Each structure stands twice: as C-alpha cells, then as structure tokens.
Amino acid sequence: MTTDTTAAPTVDLFAQDFAADPFPVLADLRRTAPVHYDPATRLWLVSRDKDIRKVLLDPATYRNDNALGAVLPLRLPALRILDRAGFKTLPPALFNNSDATHPALRGAVLRLLSAQRVRDALPMIEKITREELDRMAAELETTGRYDLARGPARAIPVRVMLEMLGIPRAERADVTTVADWTDAFITLFWGRTDKDRQRELAHQVADFHTWLCGLAALRDAPADSLPGALARARMPDGSPVSPEVVVAVCSNLMIAGHVTTSQLLRTAAYRALESDGRWQALARDPDRAEGWIEETLRREPSLTAWRRVTSRATTLGGVDLPRGAQLLLLLTSAGTDPEAHEEPERICPVRGAGRGHLGFGLGRHRCPGAELARAEGRVVLAALATRFPQLRLLAPRRPPFLELVSFRAPTRLDVTHGPRAGREAAHPA
Numbered sequence: 001m002t003t004d005t006t007a008a009p010t011v012d013l014f015a016q017d018f019a020a021d022p023f024p025v026l027a028d029l030r031r032t033a034p035v036h037y038d039p040a041t042r043l044w045l046v047s048r049d050k051d052i053r054k055v056l057l058d059p060a061t062y063r064n065d066n067a068l069g070a071v072l073p074l075r076l077p078a079l080r081i082l083d084r085a086g087f088k089t090l091p092p093a094l095f096n097n098s099d100a101t102h103p104a105l106r107g108a109v110l111r112l113l114s115a116q117r118v119r120d121a122l123p124m125i126e127k128i129t130r131e132e133l134d135r136m137a138a139e140l141e142t143t144g145r146y147d148l149a150r151g152p153a154r155a156i157p158v159r160v161m162l163e164m165l166g167i168p169r170a171e172r173a174d175v176t177t178v179a180d181w182t183d184a185f186i187t188l189f190w191g192r193t194d195k196d197r198q199r200e201l202a203h204q205v206a207d208f209h210t211w212l213c214g215l216a217a218l219r220d221a222p223a224d225s226l227p228g229a230l231a232r233a234r235m236p237d238g239s240p241v242s243p244e245v246v247v248a249v250c251s252n253l254m255i256a257g258h259v260t261t262s263q264l265l266r267t268a269a270y271r272a273l274e275s276d277g278r279w280q281a282l283a284r285d286p287d288r289a290e291g292w293i294e295e296t297l298r299r300e301p302s303l304t305a306w307r308r309v310t311s312r313a314t315t316l317g318g319v320d321l322p323r324g325a326q327l328l329l330l331l332t333s334a335g336t337d338p339e340a341h342e343e344p345e346r347i348c349p350v351r352g353a354g355r356g357h358l359g360f361g362l363g364r365h366r367c368p369g370a371e372l373a374r375a376e377g378r379v380v381l382a383a384l385a386t387r388f389p390q391l392r393l394l395a396p397r398r399p400p401f402l403e404l405v406s407f408r409a410p411t412r413l414d415v416t417h418g419p420r421a422g423r424e425a426a427h428p429a
C-alpha cells in the first residue's frame with residue numbers, strides 16, 4: 001500500500017462526530033498518514049494493524065509508562081482535590097508497568113481470571129443477568145421505555161466483577177456508585193473537560209480512591225480474592241507488594257473490569273438493534289451472540305486506543321520517532337484495516353478469523369479479563385434477545401457516544417418492547 005502524505009486529515013479525537021463514526025477518518029489516516037502527529041494531544045496516532053502489532057510485540061522499545069496519565073493536562077483545582085485525597089500519580093501496576101515487577105502482579109490477577117474460574121462463574125453471571133433483566137422488564141412494563149445504556153449494561157459488569165474479585169460483601173460500595181466512580185475516572189483522565197467539570201469529577205475520583213485504599217487494607221482476605229491474592233504476592237526481590245501498588249492494581253482492575261465490558265454490551269446491543277431483522281435473528285438463534293460479541297470487539301472495541309512511549313529513537317511505518325515519543329495505538333483502526341480483515345466494515349458474526357483482532361491487545365499486556373468479558377457479553381446479549389425478542393430502539397436513531405480518547409460506546413440507548421404500532425409501523429424511523 002502507498003502512503004499519500006499530502007492529504008493527511010485533521011483529527012479531533014474528542015469530537016462527537018469522530019466518536020460516533022470514526023471509520024472514515026481512520027481509513028484516511030491509514031491511507032495518508034499511518035503514523036501521524038496530533039498537535040492537540042501531542043500523540044503520534046498509529047493506525048495500521050501491522051504497525052500496532054509491531055509496537056505491542058516490542059515492549060522494550062515501546063513502553064507503557066504513559067498509559068494512565070491524563071491525556072490533556074488537568075487544572076489546578078482538580079489536582080488539589082486529588083492531592084488532598086492522597087491520590088498522586090498511580091505507581092507502576094499493570095497498565096503502566098514495563099518493569100520487572102509486572103509479571104508477579106499480572107500472575108496474581110491471571111489466577112483470579114483464569115478460563116476455569118470464568119467457566120465456574122457462569123451460573124453466577126447468568127443469575128445476575130436474570131435479576132437485572134427482571135428489573136428492566138418491570139420498568140418497561142410500567143413506563144414503556146428503558147435506557148439500555150444505564151440499566152443491565154452498567155449494573156451487570158460491576159456486580160460480576162465484585163464477585164469475581166472476591167470483594168467481601170461488607171466492603172462493597174453500591175453498584176451505581178462504583179459505576180459512577182469508574183465513569184468519572186475515565187472522563188477526567190481521557191476526556192476534554194472544563195475546570196468546573198474537572199472539579200466535580202475529581203471529587204468522585206477522590207472518593208473512589210478512598211474506597212480502594214480500604215480494599216487494599218484487607219490483608220487477611222481469602223487467597224482467591226484480589227486483596228488476598230495481592231497480600232500474598234511477592235515482588236522479584238521477595239518483598240511484599242506495597243500498599244500504594246495494591247491500590248493501583250485494584251484501581252486498574254475495577255476500571256478495566258467494569259467500563260470496558262459495559263461499553264461492549266452497549267455497542268453490541270446497539271448494532272444488533274439498529275437495523276431491522278438482526279435482533280429478531282439473535283432472538284431466534286441466541287448462539288449467534290458469541291459471534292456478535294467477537295465482531296464488536298474487532299470492529300468497534302471498547303478500548304479504542306491505548307498509549308505507549310518510545311524508550312529510544314526508532315522508526316515506525318517509515319516515520320522516524322525520537323526517544324520519548326508518545327504513541328496512541330488506534331485499535332479500532334486495526335480492526336477495520338482491510339490489509340488485516342476481509343470486508344472489515346461488514347459485521348459478520350460467523351467470520352472465521354474472528355479472534356485474530358487486537359480488541360484485547362497482544363503480547364505481554366494482553367487483556368487478562370478477555371475470557372470473562374467474552375462470557376459476560378455472550379450471556380447478557382443472548383439473554384436480552386431471548387427475553388425481549390421485540391426490543392427496538394426509540395429515536396434518535398444515532399445515539400450520542402462517549403467523547404473520550406480511549407473509550408467508546410453509546411451513552412444513551414432508549415428502547416421499548418413490542419411490535420410497532422399503527423403509523424410507526426407504516427413509517428419506520
């Protein structure tokens with residue numbers, strides 16, 4: 001493929017248009033400027049599947065130290081609020097750890113999220129799903145409408161995560177509060193917000209941090225819980241994991257375990273509902289849910305983009321990069337790169353090479369929660385379609401999307417259940 005560098009597009013990574021439909025801009029980037037400097041964020045945008053793979057498989061040259069910093073600088077009032085809560089920069093844990101301590105911390109987490117533990121957790125996931133869909137049915141019955149983005153898609157991942165990570169019941173904050181905290185976290189660090197909004201978000205992040213410190217103090221928790229596993233883990237020099245690092249690992253897990261899966265559910269449901277026939281096909285054959293989830297992960301993954309920083313001067317995609325160059329790996333672009341996937345724009349739940357995508361990353365930092373996320377996605381989407389076979393979207397047809405650099409999903413999905421009535425049936429929206 002040739003690169004037409006005369007026509008590199010201007011990208012606004014925070015704009016609603018880009019969030020709702022990033023595909024044309026990503027195609028332009030791949031074609032004209034596959035490693036493109038964005039002055040607004042000072043990030044090099046990497047858009048081709050092959051270049052992203054190269055980066056992910058070379059963690060010595062492309063470190064992840066910069067993965068969790070604020071994409072845009074935070075204002076002083078927000079920083080003061082975080083500082084008063086004792087929230088400083090997160091020390092290296094998982095997402096931001098390229099050092100020798102990473103394998104020990106990752107090992108503790110991998111054991112909690114193993115394929116066997118996910119299989120054993122299926123009855124729990126199904127039970128939580130049934131309970132949340134009961135709530136949804138009751139509200140649909142009373143009001144005739146429901147916002148899918150705020151219901152089961154939000155509650156189920158939080159509840160499942162608290163169970164999987166063995167957080168003792170007495171220590172659990174309520175589900176909506178955890179969801180609000182983690183949403184505030186990603187908005188503050190990956191969004192473009194003004195001073196007042198930053199202040200509000202910082203208060204929520206400060207409360208979240210205080211709760212995490214309480215979890216990290218549970219040194220006697222059972223070994224099959226996150227706090228207990230971290231209390232028993234040892235660093236390469238034999239020392240225990242410091243309280244600050246335990247807080248950081250808990251924070252990584254709470255955010256990654258909830259927001260990404262919630263976004264996956266919302267995006268998968270939206271795509272299945274947006275055109276006539278797809279939802280009904282899913283209701284008739286719920287085994288299709290697995291393929292739907294896989295295609296969503298490929299084509300529009302919840303983690304749309306992730307950062308790396310170069311440890312030395314290097315060349316990527318024909319572009320010379322200095323030491324310290326900050327990269328943004330555009331995972332959505334990799335999933336829609338025609339050099340990597342046939343007819344990438346088409347959602348095809350029976351696509352053979354389904355799992356060859358980068359929706360869960362690759363290499364040393366590949367997502368340890370992938371099987372849990374897949375299982376949740378499959379169970380919830382199949383249960384939604386069989387329980388509500390006549391679910392359909394209410395206007396607007398194109399919902400608003402999160403305006404964040406690394407996370408993407410519809411923020412509102414108003415639905416109703418039942419056949420179209422009278423004029424509505426004659427004039428489908």
Ligand code: HEM
Nearest residue numbers: 094095256257260261264303359360361365367368369373
């Ligand atoms: C749809 C759901 C999910 C998506 C799309 C997703 C995506 C990703 C991606 C792309 C990475 C690689 C980041 C990198 O290369 O630096 C990653 C890492 C990670 N994910 Fe997930 N994830 C999901 C669900 C989960 C769940 C359910 C958990 C835990 C309960 C989880 C925990 C983590 C952790 C701890 C890491 C860091 C691993 C490391 O650096 O060693 N994720 N995830």
